[in-house]
Amino acid sequence: MENHATIADFDSVLASRGVSRRSFMKLCGAVAAAAGLSQMAVPRIAEALEDSVIGATSGDLYPVIWIEGASCTGCTESFAQVETPDVATVVLDMISLNYSETLSAAAGHSVEEAKAQTIEAGNYILVYEGAVLEGWDGNALRVAGEVGTAALVEAAESANAVVAVGSCAVNGGWMAAYPNPANALGVQQYLQKAGVSTPVINVPGCPVNPEWVMSVLVDVVVMKDPGLIKLNSFNMPASLFDQTIHDNCERRGHFENGEFVYAFGSEEEAKGYCLYPVGCRGPQTRAVCGVTLYNNRRSWCVQSGAPCIGCCESNPMNPGQNWVETNTPFYKRFRDLRVGGLTFQPGTVAWVVTGLVAAALVVHGFGMKKTGRMDGGADFEKIRKWDKEHPEASIGTYADPVEGGPVIDADRVAANTARPAKKN
Numbered sequence: 001m002e003n004h005a006t007i008a009d010f011d012s013v014l015a016s017r018g019v020s021r022r023s024f025m026k027l028c029g030a031v032a033a034a035a036g037l038s039q040m041a042v043p044r045i046a047e048a049l050e051d052s053v054i055g056a057t058s059g060d061l062y063p064v065i066w067i068e069g070a071s072c073t074g075c076t077e078s079f080a081q082v083e084t085p086d087v088a089t090v091v092l093d094m095i096s097l098n099y100s101e102t103l104s105a106a107a108g109h110s111v112e113e114a115k116a117q118t119i120e121a122g123n124y125i126l127v128y129e130g131a132v133l134e135g136w137d138g139n140a141l142r143v144a145g146e147v148g149t150a151a152l153v154e155a156a157e158s159a160n161a162v163v164a165v166g167s168c169a170v171n172g173g174w175m176a177a178y179p180n181p182a183n184a185l186g187v188q189q190y191l192q193k194a195g196v197s198t199p200v201i202n203v204p205g206c207p208v209n210p211e212w213v214m215s216v217l218v219d220v221v222v223m224k225d226p227g228l229i230k231l232n233s234f235n236m237p238a239s240l241f242d243q244t245i246h247d248n249c250e251r252r253g254h255f256e257n258g259e260f261v262y263a264f265g266s267e268e269e270a271k272g273y274c275l276y277p278v279g280c281r282g283p284q285t286r287a288v289c290g291v292t293l294y295n296n297r298r299s300w301c302v303q304s305g306a307p308c309i310g311c312c313e314s315n316p317m318n319p320g321q322n323w324v325e326t327n328t329p330f331y332k333r334f335r336d337l338r339v340g341g342l343t344f345q346p347g348t349v350a351w352v353v354t355g356l357v358a359a360a361l362v363v364h365g366f367g368m369k370k371t372g373r374m375d376g377g378a379d380f381e382k383i384r385k386w387d388k389e390h391p392e393a394s395i396g397t398y399a400d401p402v403e404g405g406p407v408i409d410a411d412r413v414a415a416n417t418a419r420p421a422k423k424n
Helices: 002-016 021-034 039-053 074-080 087-094 109-121 135-141 148-157 167-171 187-193 210-223 252-256 323-327 346-371 385-389 410-417
Strands: 062-068 095-100 125-129 161-165 200-203 337-339 342-344
Touching: 062 109, 062 148, 074 210, 095 109, 109 148, 125 148, 125 167, 125 210, 135 148, 148 187, 161 167, 161 187, 161 210, 167 187, 167 200, 187 200, 200 210
Parallel strands: 062 095, 062 125, 125 161, 161 200
Antiparallel strands: 337 342
16 A cells, blocks of 8 residues: 555656656556556556546646757757756756657657647647748648647647747757748747737757756746846846856956967967957856756867857847858858858958959059159159149249249248148
C-alpha cells in the first residue's frame, strides 16, 4: 500500500509533464520498478500517466504552452540544458508545460487535445519560439491541419502573456534576413497586425539564454501580472536589455587603453586585447551576456575569444533590422551595403573612391606636363584680371608698371604698402 501511495504522489507530480519522451520513459521505468512490475509494464504505465495528466487544467502549477514557429529549436535546446534550476525542476515544480512540440511526452491527438483544453481554460503563458511566417498564407508552419499564423493567434488571444523567446521570435531573425521570401516577422508585430492585445515580452538571443527565460517565467508566475514586469521600448525586460555588452565586457579596459586585436592569431589576441576592430558588436548590442554568461555560467562569447556578433539586436517592429542582416559579415568592422544585387563593404567603396581620386590626379599631372606648366615655360598672368580692368581701384601692388595695366601713383602705393600686401 505504501508503494501505491508513493506512485499516486508521483503521478500527481508528473501532472506538470514537459520532459523529453526519453526522460519520461525512464521515469515510467522507475515507477514500474517501485511497483515491483517488470519493464513490460512500462508502456502501460506511460499510457496511464498520459491519460491522467495530459490536458489537466487545474492545479497549483502555472500552465504553459510552448509553440514552435520557424525555428531550429535551438532555444528549446538551450532551455533544456539549464541547470539553475534544471529543466525537470522547472516543468515539475514551477510550471505545467501542457504543450510543447519538442519536449512533450505525448504526441498526435492527445497533445493537441491538451493544447485545446488549456486554451479553453485560460490563465496560461504562451511561449513562442521562432519566426512567424506570413508567406504562403501561413501554410509553411501547418500543424494538425491548422496554419501556423492561426495557431499563434488562437493561443495568444486567451493567454495572460506571450513570451517571444529568441531573436527569430522577436523580429524574424535568420528567417527575416534578405531577401526574406517567407515574409518572416516577429510575434509582437504580427499580433499587433492581427488585433491581438495580449502583452508580449521579448527575450532575444540566438539561442536565447535559458536563465533569461527562467527569469521571465518566474516573474510572470510570481507576480501573476505581466504588466508588473518593467519593459523597455522594445518590450524587453529592462533589467536584461538596457545595458550594452560593452558596459560589462571584461576587455573594456583594453578598449579604453587603445589596445586592440587586428588579426586572429596575433600577439594582441593572445594578450586578450579588445576585439572591436575584428567585428565585435558589443558597443551597439544591448544584453547582459557578460554578467549572466552561458553554459550554466561557465563562459560567454568574448571570454572564449570570439567577438560579439550582436545576436540580441532585434527591433520587434522591423524585420529588416534583424541581427543577421545588420551585423554580417561577423568578423568585419562594418555591415555590408547592398545596391540592387550587388553586396559590398563600405571599406571597398572608400578604396574605390580613393583610387579614382588618385587616378584623376595622375591624369591632371600628365596634362600639366604636356602643356608645359610644370616646366616653367607656360605664361602666367602678370596682373590680376580685375586689377587690369579697374586700374583706379586695383587691389594688388606691382613693382613695375605693366603694359595695359593700372597706373600706380605714389600715394596709392604708400597706402597699399602701409598694410601687409595681399598675395596674388
